[in-house]
Amino acid sequence: MAYRETEKMRKRKAEARQRIVSCAYQCVAENGFRSARVTTIAAMAGVATGTIYRHFESKEDLFAEIFRLATQREVDKVAEALASHGDATVRLEAALRQFAERALRGPVMAWSLIAEPVDPKVEEERLAYRQAYAELFEQAISEGMEEGCIPEQDARQSSTCLVGAIAESLVGPLSPAQINSRAEPRNDNYEPLVNSILRFCIQGLTGTRR
Amino acid sequence: MAYRETEKMRKRKAEARQRIVSCAYQCVAENGFRSARVTTIAAMAGVATGTIYRHFESKEDLFAEIFRLATQREVDKVAEALASHGDATVRLEAALRQFAERALRGPVMAWSLIAEPVDPKVEEERLAYRQAYAELFEQAISEGMEEGCIPEQDARQSSTCLVGAIAESLVGPLSPAQINSRAEPRNDNYEPLVNSILRFCIQGLTGTRR
DNA sequence: ACAAGAACTGAATAATGATTCACTTGTTTG
DNA sequence: CAAACAAGTGAATCATTATTCAGTTCTTGT
Numbered sequence: 001m002a003y004r005e006t007e008k009m010r011k012r013k014a015e016a017r018q019r020i021v022s023c024a025y026q027c028v029a030e031n032g033f034r035s036a037r038v039t040t041i042a043a044m045a046g047v048a049t050g051t052i053y054r055h056f057e058s059k060e061d062l063f064a065e066i067f068r069l070a071t072q073r074e075v076d077k078v079a080e081a082l083a084s085h086g087d088a089t090v091r092l093e094a095a096l097r098q099f100a101e102r103a104l105r106g107p108v109m110a111w112s113l114i115a116e117p118v119d120p121k122v123e124e125e126r127l128a129y130r131q132a133y134a135e136l137f138e139q140a141i142s143e144g145m146e147e148g149c150i151p152e153q154d155a156r157q158s159s160t161c162l163v164g165a166i167a168e169s170l171v172g173p174l175s176p177a178q179i180n181s182r183a184e185p186r187n188d189n190y191e192p193l194v195n196s197i198l199r200f201c202i203q204g205l206t207g208t209r210r
Numbered sequence: 211m212a213y214r215e216t217e218k219m220r221k222r223k224a225e226a227r228q229r230i231v232s233c234a235y236q237c238v239a240e241n242g243f244r245s246a247r248v249t250t251i252a253a254m255a256g257v258a259t260g261t262i263y264r265h266f267e268s269k270e271d272l273f274a275e276i277f278r279l280a281t282q283r284e285v286d287k288v289a290e291a292l293a294s295h296g297d298a299t300v301r302l303e304a305a306l307r308q309f310a311e312r313a314l315r316g317p318v319m320a321w322s323l324i325a326e327p328v329d330p331k332v333e334e335e336r337l338a339y340r341q342a343y344a345e346l347f348e349q350a351i352s353e354g355m356e357e358g359c360i361p362e363q364d365a366r367q368s369s370t371c372l373v374g375a376i377a378e379s380l381v382g383p384l385s386p387a388q389i390n391s392r393a394e395p396r397n398d399n400y401e402p403l404v405n406s407i408l409r410f411c412i413q414g415l416t417g418t419r420r
Numbered sequence: 421a422c423a424a425g426a427a428c429t430g431a432a433t434a435a436t437g438a439t440t441c442a443c444t445t446g447t448t449t450g
Numbered sequence: 451c452a453a454a455c456a457a458g459t460g461a462a463t464c465a466t467t468a469t470t471c472a473g474t475t476c477t478t479g480t
Contacts, residue, residue, distance in 0.1 A: 054457070119327075172337075200415075259430060260469085427477090435469095
């Protein structure tokens with residue numbers, strides 16, 4: 001015998017894969033899924049087109065992974081905010097704010113995750129992504145009901161409404177038309193928009209105005 | 211001279227166009243935009259492929275028209291509900307209910323209008339569609355604030371949240387996976403789902419539980 | 421019936437990109 | 451070093467459909 005898989009090779013291969021993933025990520029973050037080309041990504045990563053297919057079944061699979069990755073970052077941040085101190089309402093508000101502000105600061109990727117038309121496999125990931133949020137919020141709402149700061153309700157349903165209300169409110173501001181037409185440097189003040197969204201969300205949850 | 215445009219021909223042409231439109235509509239209502247083929251539509255309408263292009267610049271244009279048409283029906287129904295009697299809150303609730311129930315009864319088309327990935331020109335129509343709803347609701351919310359049954363708030367922002375909360379709540383139940391797996395005959399009871407969505411929406415608007 | 425012009429036809433074309441694969445290069449071990 | 455095998459290469463291929471257009475058929479007014 002002669003060749004055997006070795007640690008060195010395993011590592012090199014993993015590095016190449018990693019390079020492909022980050023270049024693909026960058027492409028998507030800059031221009032969305034639609035305009036990301038396999039050949040471009042390969043060139044950026046310094047590999048041949050075919051090499052992409054040694055690491056991923058298909059473009060859709062690669063993109064699904066990118067989506068999952070980007071998603072995970074966002075969900076983690078929201079989970080983090082949700083784990084902070086305060087009663088459930090306060091924590092939920094912090095989490096929703098995190099969600100909205102991060103989206104507004106990284107609008108191209110946010111738009112890709114929330115609203116860009118994507119292929120079926122990626123769309124599946126999107127459903128999972130929305131569910132991940134819904135589950136996080138659901139958990140917090142349930143806690144709030146136990147704590148007594150949120151009245152009895154269908155926690156899952158309310159959490160879905162939260163995700164929808166925020167996502168819809170962001171679709172306009174995040175749409176490519178809006179993004180491309182805004183001046184550099186971007187120093188927008190998101191406060192009023194975010195506050196206004198949160199007012200509706202918190203009130204929908206608790207029935208109280210502040 | 212010989213040929214001149216005549217009433218008879220104008221009518222015949224309009225009929226052909228109409229036939230194309232309704233066949234395209236039917237295709238979309240049955241399987242969504244993605245799987246609707248120009249050649250299939252032509253065959254259904256009993257014309258040659260090329261004929262489609264005598265009536266529409268491109269497939270995207272045809273689809274944009276279909277989208278607009280389908281949209282108009284829905285928006286009209288909601289506007290109608292919004293024009294009924296009662297205070298603004300009652301009218302809004304009726305309108306939101308109309309929106310949700312109609313979607314659940316015609317799930318394939320509703321999914322296409324709300325969430326199916328579509329081409330850019332159609333996506334534009336979708337933005338317009340969502341705005342049409344947002345404007346209707348905004349108007350009603352403003353009236354409610356004048357009447358005093360809805361507290362002061364950014365009417366446009368709230369109306370956007372309404373659209374989002376409902377749309378998101380429907381995405382799950384309307385997704386092709388859900389739809390295809392449900393038994394025939396469909397005799398689902400939508401009441402609980404719809405009530406639960408409305409609870410959140412009305413409370414978000416008015417800050418009161420019922 | 422005929423000429424002039426519209427409208428219709430549908431097989432052929434075009435465009436877009438993802439994917440493949442025969443070949444080259446690199447790695448490992450005896 | 452050589453054999454054995456893996457990994458990498460990228461030009462060529464393939465697949466999918468929208469779109470075109472040269473030729474045909476239909477309408478109209480004389």
